[in-house]
Amino acid sequence: MSFTHIVTFSWKTEHADETALTTALLALVRTLPGVDLYLCGPDAGVTTGNWDFGVVGRFATQDAFVHYRDHPEHQRILRELIAPHLAYKSVVQIVE
Amino acid sequence: MSFTHIVTFSWKTEHADETALTTALLALVRTLPGVDLYLCGPDAGVTTGNWDFGVVGRFATQDAFVHYRDHPEHQRILRELIAPHLAYKSVVQIVE
Numbered sequence: 001m002s003f004t005h006i007v008t009f010s011w012k013t014e015h016a017d018e019t020a021l022t023t024a025l026l027a028l029v030r031t032l033p034g035v036d037l038y039l040c041g042p043d044a045g046v047t048t049g050n051w052d053f054g055v056v057g058r059f060a061t062q063d064a065f066v067h068y069r070d071h072p073e074h075q076r077i078l079r080e081l082i083a084p085h086l087a088y089k090s091v092v093q094i095v096e
Numbered sequence: 097m098s099f100t101h102i103v104t105f106s107w108k109t110e111h112a113d114e115t116a117l118t119t120a121l122l123a124l125v126r127t128l129p130g131v132d133l134y135l136c137g138p139d140a141g142v143t144t145g146n147w148d149f150g151v152v153g154r155f156a157t158q159d160a161f162v163h164y165r166d167h168p169e170h171q172r173i174l175r176e177l178i179a180p181h182l183a184y185k186s187v188v189q190i191v192e
Contacts, residue, residue, distance in 0.1 A: 004135060006150040008104055008186040037133075039100060039154075044191040046158065054102040054188030056152050058135075062142070090104040090186045092150030095140040 010051040016085035018042040034064025100190045106147040112181035114138040130160025
């Protein structure tokens with residue numbers, strides 16, 4: 001069973017620091033167990049109307065995802081690097 | 097360089113046939129070149145406020161993605177299985 005967490009963000013006019021955000025998220029997941037796949041980053045600007053930033057995390061178990069979600073550093077990233085700039089957010093979680 | 101296409105859907109009150117949609121998308125990508133990773137499916141219902149359906153496709157090149165995007169079967173799936181039920185859609189494309 002794998003648990004895939006898919007998130008997309010749309011920023012307010014004043015964008016988040018996407019480099020700092022990408023760096024912080026990737027540094028965090030390198031320290032966590034049960035992360036089978038993780039990618040994140042800004043939209044490439046190839047298609048009109050896209051949102052701004054995406055995250056895909058595939059976790060070995062739902063518990064591994066919960067550990068990531070509730071981790072103090074993840075909460076800090078949400079609070080400091082994402083929330084101040086966030087206009088819209090979508091989340092889908094697929095269990096396979 | 098890989099091209100990751102991330103999509104989330106939120107349905108109108110009358111949901112799409114998520115089993116038919118998942119089956120059709122997976123059948124299509126099995127026939128296409130340059131698809132390094134592809135997963136799709138309904139939200140697991142674990143977190144309140146999530147959207148309904150997600151797709152993540154990691155393509156070896158942007159051309160491989162464009163081939164998928166413009167494929168007649170993909171266009172049929174969008175037209176017949178998604179569009180009639182679609183309330184909101186978000187797309188983020190990450191180039192790595």
